Amino acid sequence: MSFTEAVRMSLVAKYATFSGRARRAEYWWYSVLYLMATIASVGAGWAAGIPLLSALVLPFVVPMLAVSVRRLHDTGRSGRRMFIALIPVAGPILYLAGMTVNSDPGDNRYGPSPKAVARPAG
Template sequence: MSLTDAARTCLTSKFATFSGRARRAEYWWFSVLYMGAAAVIVGVAFAIEAPLLSVFLLPFIVPMLSVSVRRLHDTGRSGWRMLIALIPAVGPVLYLLGMTVDSTPGTNQYGPSPKTADQPVG
């Protein structure tokens, strides 16, 4: 999955889809887009006015949360596990490590593996 594919998937077809699974590539490419957009918006907000930051980042929050939940589902974990990032100091590290784990092979309780769905047959 490319950056444009991840952006298209997360911002259109799966904008607020918290069920199912998301591959590592989809999560990380959308994270790059989210952080890039945040960096640009922060620069513009400081140049113009700070309250604009929340207005422009708001449309990206729901897709970022949904792709994070689907990524956790892909590793066989509940989306509530995302709350581990709220633990001071070690929480964000544990959260990021959890996002780097490979997919659960085959079907798990959250659905079929998107990894096998993306591979060509034959």
């Protein structure tokens, strides 16, 4: 999955879709976009002398939460597992480590594997 495919999937096709599964590439490419948007809004706010962070990043928050939940679903975990990131110090490390885990092969309780759906038959 390319950067543009991941962004299109997260921002257009599945903007607020918390069900289903998301591949690692979709999660990490969208995370790169989210980080770039945050840095750009902080820089613009700093240059203008006003806090623009919340106004410019707000449209990117819901898709970030949605792709995170779908990524957890892809590894066979509940979306509630995202709350582990709220534990001071170790939480964010455990959360990010969980996002690097390979997908469950085949179908799981959250749906079919996006790798199997994306792979051409033959």
